[in-house]
Amino acid sequence: MAHSSTHTHESNTKRIWLVFVILSIVTGVEVVLGIIKPDFLVDYTFLSMKLLNWIFIILTLYKAYYIAWAFMHLEGESKGLRRAIVWTSVFLISYLLFILLIEGDYVYEVFKNNKVSWDF
């Protein structure tokens, strides 16, 4: 493509290694938390999910952000392309998760409370 030769690309090596260190540390924290499972994070819940699981999910999204922005270079793409990619995915995936998880919980309640023999 003609345009890439007109750009001057300075090396991003330093940033790449920095992101690698961040990703490794976050993964390390996840693994340590997963092995220790601190009591206070397991005992308390927010929106009927353990705090520990919220931490895992937030750290995962944090890692996903760095992979998409730094490695897949979304930060350098035009705003329109970035939004086409991120907003589409975020909207559709949130919707899907909302529907399916609510439904899964409902089915669980039905099995638990209604006159259905699950273990016979």
Place this chain on the structure above:
Amino acid sequence: MEATVIRTGTEGKTWGGGNEPLRASYGKMMMWFFIVSDALTFSGFLAAYGFSRFKFIDSWPIADEVFNHFPFMHGVDAPMYYVALMTFILIFSSVTMVLAVDAGHQMKKSKVVFYMFLTIIGGVIFLGSQAWEWKNFIQGTYGAVTTTGGNILQFVDEDGKRVALADFVTAAPATRVQHDRSNGLWFTEEPALPAYTIEDVKTSFLANENILVRTQAINADGEKTILTRAESERKLVAEGAGIVEGANLTHNEYGVPLFADFFFFITGFHGFHVLTGVLINIIIFFNVLLGTYERRGNYEMVEKVGLYWHFVDLVWVFVFTFFYLV
């Protein structure tokens, strides 16, 4: 190449393709659109997994107990270490990939070659690790008993440590020979007979006073429920219906059958992506070696295959969280 291109005289003009929508080249944009659709596919799988898990929220297998193997450490309980290592390998191969892209921007061919080579090696190691993980999962460690209601009963000693079936079951003299082609129907044979029957398990269990039954139900402490000796005997004798060792698509010794189905399906689908990623990387690697992109004047193809490779890493980050951590 040049000879096959039809010249319309509009090159460089908007309607001749001179305008790049969203300031991204055609190939890169299409790779992004593919990635978005593939991301939605994976989300569908993971959301379905979430659905099933919420449905069986109080009896879902605990990942730490299922994936606790580490190479060369037999019988050591090593939850998460191996999968953490796999995650690390995949992230590192993503780093070498982005370094290859970076070197491509500066037209440094030998560096691109070196980093792409490392990326391919990382991908191959990851695939091998996943195969090993599958092997352990399919083989199983302890074995369990299925009940008439389709649930799983596992065995523990008085300290709550898991006991394998093979450790306490003694087989009664075999009354039945394996059916193979020479002594049964000529066109079919059956798999190897299990070493013991459910009746052997029941009699051996009654003879071993210090073994208890563990059910799938998760108690208030987030652990599987262990029955008292009297309850264990009653439950096993009344409901024990068969033996299950390891895992396949219909039965698994870890608990809810859907757990194994989703494990095979999601990590399998991801592994298939890694495999194709490695293959595409190899093709591009040889193109780089041959100097194709040097002649073309840019390494955008490395960037595009890099996008795919990072996407595979991105998916793994989510699979790791939802299968092994949460």
